Amino acid sequence: MTDWQAVFSLKTRRSRAIQEECYMASESSGVPAVGSKAPSVALKSTDGKNVSLSDFKGKSVVLYFYPKDDTPGCxxxxxxxxxxxxxxxxxxxxxxxxxxxSVESHCKFANKYGLNFILLADEEHAVAEKYGVWVEKNNYGKKYWGIQRATFLIDGDGKVAKVWPKVKAEGHAAEVLEAVKDLK
Incomplete structure (x- = not known):
């Protein structure tokens, strides 16, 4: 083994170890349980303002996480x-x-499809990590980190009322709407 190969091998092992550590930390923090207080959210929206869950006190919040703007499922x-x-x-x-x-990407996405609801930019994935949806993914053998599509229904008191992990995009909104109606 050459010196270069040894260094590359060491860097690869370190990188994998760091990723595994992050994954284990993500797994241990997990998805917030139904009935627990929803983790805080403070992110920029398409209008450039910071939005937090406390802005919606007394209302139900459908907080849905999706991987990427303007892709088929999203x-x-x-x-x-x-x-x-x-x-x-x-x-x-x-x-x-x-x-x-980014906020810019969200603005383009919202304008292209006429979306009249809030889109938040979690570029550092801090909120996705709090909700346990920043995960290691595998696409045709290529591993990478990204958002696992999931939805959280948060009641008017800021508690998690329902969780949909690993969501299938089609038909999901109708299912969530029924759950929102059942909260009353």
């Missing part, structure tokens, strides 16, 4: 939430989407 999910936005509002609920995309 677009389906966003469009379905938009199609039902009036029904969510009638049920005293707000829809809030979170991804690691």
């Amino acid at each position: 677009t389906i999910e966003a469009n379905e939430f938009q199609a039902s936005i009036k029904d969510f509002e009638k049920a005293n609920a707000v829809v809030v989407g979170v991804s690691p995309d």
